[in-house]
Amino acid sequence: MKKWFSNIGPATLVTAAFIGPGTVTVCTLAGVKFGYTLLWAMLLSIIACVVLQEMAARLGVITQNGLSAVLKSQFENKFVRSILIIIIISAIFIGNAAYEAGNISGGVLGLSTIFKDPTITLGGLSFNYLSLIIGVIAFCLLYIGNYKVLERSLIVLVLFMSLAFIVTAIVTKPDLSLIAKGFVPDFSSEKLIMIIGLVGTTVVPYNLFLHASLVKEKWHSPKELPFAQKDTVIAVVLGGIMSMAIIVSGAAIQNIEINSAGDLAKSLEPVFGSAAKYVLSTGLFAAGITSAITAPLAAAYVVKGCLGWQGDMRSMKFRLVWMFILFLGVVFSSLGIKSITIIQFAQVANGLLLPIIAGFLLWVMNRKRILGIYTNSLFQNIVGFLILLAMIFLGFRSIWKVIINL
Known part of the structure; x- marks a missing residue:
């Protein structure tokens, strides 16, 4: 058991990254609006995530390089390489900022159930001190700069988050026969946009960069690849x-207007008692703080790989x-600044980046010069290609959604 636990970790950070307040909110709305009927969409999203993240992990273990560094090395033309670097850094850096x-605000939403009225006013300016507390926790864990400390901290938070969401789903006493039909x-x-939302919140482009960079912190030999693969499957x-537990919890709410995960936490109280509200709120806090740690970390790894920086x-x-990303997040969250233009840019950039990165990943995973005998199998290529087609559709749909809302 001790050996098993010693070989899990990097993929847990990926899970910590994609189970953020955005995922909690999308899954909540999926459950409230469509009951259990979109559980199958979440299952497909997880399969797609496992396939792509396994490729990223395999690339990192075998090459001992991050995805951005491998990508940069494959383009000899300086102009093309520069354009690619600008696109990637813009999408990941600004998007994560x-x-x-939203990550910090989600954590604040969870804590606000316990801490009433967490705002203070200084000179006519309202300030939410919980945002600062979450920012300080994230800062300390990142500043330590010790991968093992960060990994273990996030494993604890993810396990705590899992317990919170699964217990909440059990408390709702779901109909198992209806859950089975949901697959x-x-x-x-009318469900198409929500299906796209579930896929988009699970398969995240910056997680591919983050995973490829993290595995080489823990594993250094092709012989250790099976550990990375098991880690990926278990964590994702x-x-x-x-995510399914959140959908199930949302399905239990009827005739109540739900716009966010915070509304779900409040709505569970009259139906299932105050305990359910507190359990879900602590889960939302864990979701917010884990994503608040991994988003700046991913941005730092991407910039490091793209620009060829040395050091740990x-x-x-x-x-x-990561300090800059974290600082912006704390400021926007604590002051309630709604950076609509920046978020719209992030949606467009990520919509463009996801199929590009998925396509590059498929391409590079078939290059024997890079991976040798560890290239994709025929089955992996077929599944990967189908996922790529879905990513292209998702990308165009997210871009179109932003354009019509301008």
């Missing part, structure tokens, strides 16, 4: 179970990147 505010695919037009499937997590350049 925009979403970091039958249904592509009704656990994340999928959490304690290097000043690396720290300055």
Whole structure:
């Protein structure tokens, strides 16, 4: 058991990244609006996530390089390489800065159930001190710069988060026969946008960069690849179970207007008692703080790989990147600034980046010069290609959604 636990970790950070307040909110709305009928969409999202994250992990273990460094090395033309680097850094760096505010706000939403009225006013300016508390916790864990400390901290938080969401789902006493029917695919037009939302909140482009960079912190030999693969399957499937538990919890709410996960936490109180509200709120806090840690970390790894920086997590350049992302998140969250333009840019950039990165990943995973005998099998290529087609559709749909809302 001790040996088993010693070989899990990097993929847990991926789960910590994609189970954020955004995922909690999307899954909540899926349950409230469509009951258990979209559980199949979450299952497909998890399969797609496992396939792509396994490729990223395999690339990191075999090459001992992050995805951005491998990508940069494959383009000899300086102009093309520069354009690619600009696109990646813009999408990941600015996108993560925009979403970091949402991560911190989600953690604040969870804590606000316990701490009433967490705002203070200084000189006519309202300030939410819980945002600062979450920012300080994230800062301390990142500043230590010790991968093992960070890994173990997030494993504890993810396990705590899992327990919170799964217990909440059990408390709702769901109908098991209806849950089973929820795994039958249904592509009704009114459910299409929600299906896209579930996929988009699970398969996240910056997680591919983060995972490839993290595995080489823990494993250094092709012989250790099976550990990375098992880690990926276990952690991502656990994340999928959490997401499904949130959908199940949302399905228990009837005739109540739900706009966020915070509304779900409040709505559970009159139906299932105050305990359910507190359990879900602590889960939401864990979701917020884990994503608040991993988003700046991913941005720092991407910039480091793209620009060819040397050094580890304690290097000043690396720290300055995640500090800047974290700082913006705390400011936007604590002051209630709604950075609509930045978030819209992030949606467009990520919509463009996801199919590009998925396509590059498929391409590079078939290059024997890089991976040797560890290239994709025919089955992996077929599944990967189908996922890529879905990613292209998702990308165009997210971009179109932003355009029509301008």
